[in-house]
Amino acid sequence: MKFADAALYEVKIAGKNNFASYKSSLTEKKHHNQLGLGLKALAAGDPTPLLVMQMDTKEAIYVNKSLLELFGCELSSEFYDYYGQSLLNLISPGDQARVKEEFTDFVESAVDEERFRGDCQILTADARTLRVFCDMKYSVNQRYGALVYISFVLN
Numbered sequence: 087m088k089f090a091d092a093a094l095y096e097v098k099i100a101g102k103n104n105f106a107s108y109k110s111s112l113t114e115k116k117h118h119n120q121l122g123l124g125l126k127a128l129a130a131g132d133p134t135p136l137l138v139m140q141m142d143t144k145e146a147i148y149v150n151k152s153l154l155e156l157f158g159c160e161l162s163s164e165f166y167d168y169y170g171q172s173l174l175n176l177i178s179p180g181d182q183a184r185v186k187e188e189f190t191d192f193v194e195s196a197v198d199e200e201r202f203r204g205d206c207q208i209l210t211a212d213a214r215t216l217r218v219f220c221d222m223k224y225s226v227n228q229r230y231g232a233l234v235y236i237s238f239v240l241n
Contacts, residue, residue, distance in 0.1 A: 109163065134237045141193060141232035144171055156238060158212035168211045173236075178207035178215050189222075193234065196224035205241055217241040 089108040135153035139146050146169045149162050157176070159165040169175055177185045185206050192202040202222045207215050223235040 106161075134239065137236045137238075139173065139234045139236065140230055141234060144173070146171075147230065147233075153238065156210070156216075156218075156240075157208070158210040158214065164211065176208050178209045181206040192222065193224065193232075198224065198226045200224045208238065 093106045093108045135156040136148070136150045137146055137153055138148035146166060149165050154160065154162060154165055157165055157168065159168060173189065174182050174186060185204075188202070188204055192200075196202075200223070202224075203220065205217065205219045207217050209215055217240070218238045219241045221237045221239070225233050225235060227233050
């Protein structure tokens with residue numbers, strides 16, 4: 087059931103009317119594509135690319151279909167491999183130092199529901215560099231602890 091559940095969430099992220107076979111990469115990293123926060127509709131329906139990052143582990147625990155498309159990934163497992171537990175892997179080298187400083191300052195002093203907005207260049211898995219506007223929201227969740235929701239909009 088665990089394997090079927092992992093494959094099911096992969097299909098939900100990729101969009102409806104699809105199928106997936108279980109692959110070990112779907113459970114090796116224990117990514118959670120459903121947070122129990124009413125995000126089910128976001129997986130396929132939200133046009134804004136969304137990433138949810140757990141602050142304790144710095145792990146991306148949720149991505150929607152729009153984010154996969156923005157970063158040139160077909161499956162969430164491909165994105166998680168590309169992300170590699172570092173937000174900086176998504177940022178163009180020229181913006182990494184600035185983004186690291188701004189993000190660190192934000193999360194160190196943020197309180198529940200606080201937002202930060204800024205722009206940067208991202209580096210996609212298929213080697214494109216895109217300028218985006220980022221909207222980040224810090225939130226404390228009873229199950230997952232401190233989370234940061236990051237939406238990306240092409241600039």
